Amino acid sequence: MDPTLNRTFLLKFLLDLLSNPTHQDIIVWENKKEMVFRILNKDAVAVLWGQVKGGKAMNYEKLSRALRHFYGIHVKKISGKYFHYQFINMEAILPSTVVLHNEDKKNIKMLKENQDFSPSLSSSGTSSARSTPPQPIDMDTVSVSIQDLVQFNEFLFKFQYLRTLPLENQAQIFFNSKKAFPQMF
Known part of the structure; x- marks a missing residue:
């Protein structure tokens, strides 16, 4: 994890x-x-x-x-x-780049960006700064994003073998399953 x-x-x-x-x-x-x-x-x-x-x-x-x-x-x-x-x-709790309730392709991209993110210092020794100020947080979006993230993690916990797949495939299977079998979630 x-x-x-x-x-x-x-x-x-x-x-x-x-x-x-x-x-x-x-x-x-x-x-x-x-x-x-x-x-x-x-x-x-x-x-x-x-x-x-x-x-x-x-x-x-x-x-x-x-x-x-x-x-x-x-x-x-x-x-x-x-x-x-x-x-x-x-x-810090919810990176603003992660929005899971939109279309599947966008979700997969956001999940991948979130996984690839690792806070580190740049080669010059200074911390990297955002080029644009953060957007205000919409609590409805946060709630839906949290719910999707928790469900995604629970889904991966239930189906451990999916962790061997690339993140894009994990997310696609998750969202397809969520649409096909809503009673699972």
């Missing part, structure tokens, strides 16, 4: 829960525009996180410990409120 993806996997998991209406009884947006959310049922969120991590015994203490690793960088605790958090620095 790509280590840059693994670093923010917990945050993507939380975003996926927030974008899924079936989980509104355990986690909700308090202010979607400001990216503030509240965990309503800490134990249920922890159990789901444990299942995603491979059936590990998980409780909220372990989950919150993992979440604290992102404090100040990608998420912050809302002071004075229990189980209230705010996402910050969304560009």
Whole structure:
């Protein structure tokens, strides 16, 4: 698994829960525009996180410990409120070049660009800068992108042999399967 993806996997998991209406009884947006959310049922969120991590015994203490690793960088605790958090620095969690809900060819291209991206210093020793300023983040696009990314990773986890194929083929099989068998997703 790509280590840059693994670093923010917990945050993507939380975003996926927030974008899924079936989980509104355990986690909700308090202010979607400001990216503030509240965990309503800490134990249920922890159990789901444990299942995603491979059936590990998980409780909220372990989950919150993992979440604290992102404090100040990608998420912050809302002071004075229990189980209230705010996402910050969304560009680092979701690269703005990845948009998975458009046509398949565009999706495959974006997935490939995301996989080929590796943050590094240029040969001159300075970090590379973007030539254009980042675009504002549309939360609906973020939610759909998160859901597609999580589903893509789950799909690859279920069908490990697909990892031997080039990324374009993996993505094409994923999107074709999603269209042909929507009940799988």
